[in-house]
Amino acid sequence: MQSLIRQVETRTQRLAELSVQDIYDDPFWFARYGEERARRFGGEDAVFHVRYLVQALEAQDVGVMERYARWLQGLLVARGMCSRHLARHFHGLQDALVREGLGTPPEALRYVRAAEAALEWPEGPARQLREAAPKLVAHVVRELAHRGSLTPGQETRLSEELHLQLSYLMDALGTKRPGLFVEHVRWYADFWPQRKQSCEYAVLLEALEAALAREALPSEMPRVTVATGLTALKTEPS
Amino acid sequence: MTTDPLAALRDSYLSAQLAGNRREALRLLVEEGVLRGIPVPSLHLDVIQPAQQEIGRLWQENHISVAQEHLATAISQLALSYLYRHLPRDPANGRTVLLSCVEGELHELGARMASDFLEMAGFEVRFLGANVPTEHLVREVRESKPDLLALSVTMSYHVPALRKAVAAVRELAPGLPMAVGGLAFTWAPGLEAELGVPFYGKDARALVAAACKMFEV
Secondary structure (H helix, E strand, O other), X not given: OHHHHHXXXXXXXXXXXXXXXXXXXXXXXXXXXXXXXXXXXXXXXXXXXXXXXXXHHHHOOHHHHHHHHHHHHHHHHHHOOOHHHHHXXXXXXXXXXXXXXXXXXXXXXXXXXXXXXXXXXOOHHHXXXXXXXXXXXXXXXXXHXXXXXXXXXXXXXXXXXXXXXXXXXXXXXXXXXXXXXHHHHHHHHHHHHHHOOOOOHHHHHHHHHHHXXXXXXXXXXXXXXXXXXXXHHHHOOO | OOOOHHHHHHHHHHHHHHHOOHHHHHHXXXXXXXXXOOOHHHHHHHHHHHHHHHHHHHHHOOOOOHXXXXXXXXXXXXXXXXXXXXXXXXXXXXXXXXXXXXXXXXXXXXXXXXXXXXXXXXXXXXXXXXOOOHHHHHHHHHHHOOOEEEEEOOOXXXXXXXXXXXXXXXXXXXXXXXXXXXXXXXXXXXXXHHHOOOEEEOOHHHHXXXXXXXXXX
């Protein structure tokens, strides 16, 4: 175990670089934060992930990573990211550990997985939404495919997009700040053309709202929040 | 509308901080605090500290910028300096405490507050402030020969620096009692036991109570 900790610590910079090297394929980062800031903060955060991992391993306390993940979630969802983005970062770190031959003993991987899992909202409307997400996504994709034929590739990209939008929605509900979703929708509408999806952003959100209505979750908050986002989109074009 | 005078003072102080109004913040602490008989330790623990915690929350949730957070914290630094002259002090108890933030740690407000509390309890305090390189900390321990060393860590990723500092000091002065404290310990419960330090200060009052008990003063 001590050997693993020292190896992770020694390779902090390398692991951090590997963990984020693919994320900038997504045009979101440069569009949202500008290339310089996105690369700088992305790189710094990746180093922090590894430093916290070292600390958690030294303390033999997975809770260090879990608390860090939740703290980071509170910090970053208020600044335009969603938990799915953070989960991807943690996933990137898992891949980097494996590539560097640090997958065994399994503690480092296990601790990073725990950080990823800690991002899931444990209760309330956010949890209801998480549990309903697979059905909601499948329903919306089916509905949009019905309106116009989609290739398998387009369906996959649409599914991923829906999961991303749901992550923003869950974060807004989980933090009890529904306004965060509305802010996100306003910004994302301008970014949407870069996604090159097969439908308009408003159409996607309308289909999501309809799916939420059909699914009849115990809380109305998810549907109402999407509806508020749509209203903002239609009445306050940016 | 709150009827608790301390809570009301905290809200006003926080508003002054957020407005960047140093004069108003100090006026509140003096005119609405000291001159109305509110004990200085209460101003520390019930006004400034919770206001700082709220500033931290506001920053985390992106309601205020980094610059605003720094502006607000600078006001609390000034407030502590101002209140320093009003500290009620017990007679000197003959014990010296060396307080320091570990290498890399820039958050010194908590340690500074702890220094003031120790001084109020009659301890001679040597406060080194933020980001003290371990080798210089060790040198200071060697030269000033304190009765107690207290180390502060706020950000959890500075815990390795704390480990390094504890090990280095222990090598030089194996018998020197050490206390540790700071927000980082809420993220790593049990760390004080792992480090083998005799106690840690959950807050400034707890640190003073533990130090007084240890030295029977």
